[in-house]
Amino acid sequence: MTITELRSLTRAQKSKEIPASGKRRWGSYTVYAGLVAILVYCLAPFYWMVVSSLRRTVDIFENSLLPAPFSVENYVKVFDGSTMFGQALLNSLIVAGVTTAAALVMGIFAAYAISRLNFRFKSLILGVIIATSMFPGISVVVPLLKFFTNIGWINTYQAMIVPNLSFAIPLAVWNLTTFMKSLPFDLEEAAMIDGCTKWQAFRRVLLPLAAPGIFTTAILTFIHSWNEFIIALSMVNDPRIQTATVAISKFTGATEFQAPFGEQMAAGVIVTIPLVIMVLLFQRRIVEGLTSGAGK
Amino acid sequence: MTPTTTSPLGTVKETRAPGPHQSTAPLRAKKRRLGKGRLGEGRMAALLLSPTAVVLALVIAYPLISAIHQSLYSDQTGIDADGFVTEGETFVGLGNYLNLLSGDAGARFLNAFGNTTFFTLTTVSLETILGLILALAMNRAFRGRSFLRASILIPWAVPTAVSGLLWRWIFQSDGIANNLLGSEILWTAEGVASKIAVIVAEVWKTAPFIGLLVLAGMQVIPEEVYEAAKIDGAGWWRQLGSITLPLVKPTLLVAVLFRLLDALRMFDLPFVLIGPGKDSVETLSMLAWDESNQLRYGSASAFAVILFLYVAVVAVVFVKVLGADVTGTKELRLARKKTRSQKAGTAS
Numbered sequence: 001m002t003i004t005e006l007r008s009l010t011r012a013q014k015s016k017e018i019p020a021s022g023k024r025r026w027g028s029y030t031v032y033a034g035l036v037a038i039l040v041y042c043l044a045p046f047y048w049m050v051v052s053s054l055r056r057t058v059d060i061f062e063n064s065l066l067p068a069p070f071s072v073e074n075y076v077k078v079f080d081g082s083t084m085f086g087q088a089l090l091n092s093l094i095v096a097g098v099t100t101a102a103a104l105v106m107g108i109f110a111a112y113a114i115s116r117l118n119f120r121f122k123s124l125i126l127g128v129i130i131a132t133s134m135f136p137g138i139s140v141v142v143p144l145l146k147f148f149t150n151i152g153w154i155n156t157y158q159a160m161i162v163p164n165l166s167f168a169i170p171l172a173v174w175n176l177t178t179f180m181k182s183l184p185f186d187l188e189e190a191a192m193i194d195g196c197t198k199w200q201a202f203r204r205v206l207l208p209l210a211a212p213g214i215f216t217t218a219i220l221t222f223i224h225s226w227n228e229f230i231i232a233l234s235m236v237n238d239p240r241i242q243t244a245t246v247a248i249s250k251f252t253g254a255t256e257f258q259a260p261f262g263e264q265m266a267a268g269v270i271v272t273i274p275l276v277i278m279v280l281l282f283q284r285r286i287v288e289g290l291t292s293g294a295g296k
Numbered sequence: 297m298t299p300t301t302t303s304p305l306g307t308v309k310e311t312r313a314p315g316p317h318q319s320t321a322p323l324r325a326k327k328r329r330l331g332k333g334r335l336g337e338g339r340m341a342a343l344l345l346s347p348t349a350v351v352l353a354l355v356i357a358y359p360l361i362s363a364i365h366q367s368l369y370s371d372q373t374g375i376d377a378d379g380f381v382t383e384g385e386t387f388v389g390l391g392n393y394l395n396l397l398s399g400d401a402g403a404r405f406l407n408a409f410g411n412t413t414f415f416t417l418t419t420v421s422l423e424t425i426l427g428l429i430l431a432l433a434m435n436r437a438f439r440g441r442s443f444l445r446a447s448i449l450i451p452w453a454v455p456t457a458v459s460g461l462l463w464r465w466i467f468q469s470d471g472i473a474n475n476l477l478g479s480e481i482l483w484t485a486e487g488v489a490s491k492i493a494v495i496v497a498e499v500w501k502t503a504p505f506i507g508l509l510v511l512a513g514m515q516v517i518p519e520e521v522y523e524a525a526k527i528d529g530a531g532w533w534r535q536l537g538s539i540t541l542p543l544v545k546p547t548l549l550v551a552v553l554f555r556l557l558d559a560l561r562m563f564d565l566p567f568v569l570i571g572p573g574k575d576s577v578e579t580l581s582m583l584a585w586d587e588s589n590q591l592r593y594g595s596a597s598a599f600a601v602i603l604f605l606y607v608a609v610v611a612v613v614f615v616k617v618l619g620a621d622v623t624g625t626k627e628l629r630l631a632r633k634k635t636r637s638q639k640a641g642t643a644s
Contacts, residue, residue, distance in 0.1 A: 031433070031436050034433040034436075035434075035440070035444060037433075038430055038433055038444065039444070041500070042447045042448050042451055042504060043450060045451075045462055045463070045466060045500060046450055046451070046454065046462070048465075048466060048472060049458075049465070052465060061470055063472055063475050105347075106347045106348045106351065107348070109345070109347060109348070110344060110348040113340070113341040113344035113345050114341075114345075117337040117340060117341040117344075118337050118338075119337055119341040119342075122341075129348065129352065131611070132352055132356045134557045134607055134608075134611055135604065135607075136560070136561035136600070136607055137581070138561065138580075138581040138584045138585055138599075138600050138603060139359060139360065139363055139584075139600040139603060139604045140355060140356070140359045141585070141588070142359070142366075142584055142588045142593065142596045142597055142600045143358070143359040143360075143362035143363045143597065143600070144355070144358075146362075146366070146593055147358075147362070162351075162354065162355060163355055165351050165355055166352070166355035169348055169352060170352075173348065198340070223453060227455035227456060227457075229455070229456060229563070229567075230563050230564065230581070230585065233567075234585065234588070234589075245455050245457040245458070245564075246457070248458065248461060249457050249460070249461065249567070249568045251461075261465050261468070264461050264465065265461075265462070265465060268458040268461050268462055271455060271458055272453070272454050272455065272458055275453040275454070275455070276450060276453060278453070279446055279450060279453045280446055283445050283449055284442075284445075287508055287512070290505070290508060290509065291508065291509055291512035291547075
């Protein structure tokens, strides 16, 4: 059975009338070839990282498609304590977690105001909030670096969390606003007619309805914060506070040729694994969240 | 915005108790209630938006003003007109900017500016073409679509720093890239090869993102449109040019705008893949970061301001000229009209 036959009933009926079955088969082959090409394109580099991380240090430069012999030596080395990689993972979790929670709370309030209340300059305010997400990270980092140095915030979690909000809040506000706008207003109105205050209608009606959107926003914000690099790199130089993305970028040996590639790949896999699991579990939501703004 | 001095309790009460007005003539009451309600809602909105406003003021407005201010000062130690050694900050006016027009600093700035523009143009155009192809292929796939979607999200989810590391490994002098190509190119040193390495890594990571957005745009095109075109004898290319592309254009514009603004501030990838301070891949963000690392906040701020202006100009041009509807302003206005007329309907 070819893919074109599966498309739809009308399609299938019509294609029976056209006697170009050879052409159709050729078409379906190109579709399959295209899909395989996409899979290879997307997964091959990542696969190479996984394979390389599972080789022994002595055969790190081998190019076989499967590690032989299989070894977790690199993973053991990554966690042996000298690199403080476990601590870096924990730091990443703290920074990304707090950023996400803070951005969600503020984002829910702001999105509720924008999607449910009538007030002046609404589209201007939304426009300004979205515009801030286009602000280059370095333009945040340079002035805040000086400011945080003056108030003694360097090498603290808040020195990463607060600047992270510069991209996390616009992201959360935008996603939540789009989602809340898509929810019907009628239910809240009914609740208010039944004697609920606006706050009760918000808490008991809208919030449960908006839960999927809030969850999607949380995933996206978390991934963005987890992947953040320039802020964490600039605000922290103490290895005990630095995040995982910064820690792995500093996994270098004494010279270019001694770079511990196996360990780097293993650390890279470990940093990426939580995200891969999230992608596998919540792919539908992530795609919805990513496209909700653009695909109106 | 109205002042945020009212307590939440007060605002809630206000919106909830339109009672007294109902005793007067119904028409006037309706008018007043709407007016009153809007005032209350305005205050409530101000209250709800104030945490966001405060944080954004601290992390966006303050840095912007501070960067502009800082860019007018110089931190360097020098000798002033009377022969005294001056230390600390001296006001230099536009000196930090004028320095960029000549000399070594100027050459470095122009190089970084050129690299930023070059990377932005090449990566975004390649991503757009590749993203479109990905979306077209995915749109035709019916089996295994969720598997495909998950795998296409992998490059997007890999942190840029990790992807830099990953591609540095692939592009090692005795790595897999040279092995497959049968070449002996030093990808991660200087020169054109390092530029290509950055472009390849960047496109790998971001083309799927454009593909996903465009696919979402394609999926809302009704099948009937294609059926009609087929009956009229339009071939695949004609359908692509006359139906698919025009209809996904709004989505594509927003996606491209995002990617443009993202590419203009590129930092992590060249930083990890090639390394800081390499002429052939140094972007404006990297240059500003390097300057601030050397504690030259004045010129670092000048670079940050220039990059900000560059991003802003590109964004404005894109929105004004090509009409990318990012905020969904039109939709918002419509929705507001609708709720208003609904309210009027329920009130009468």
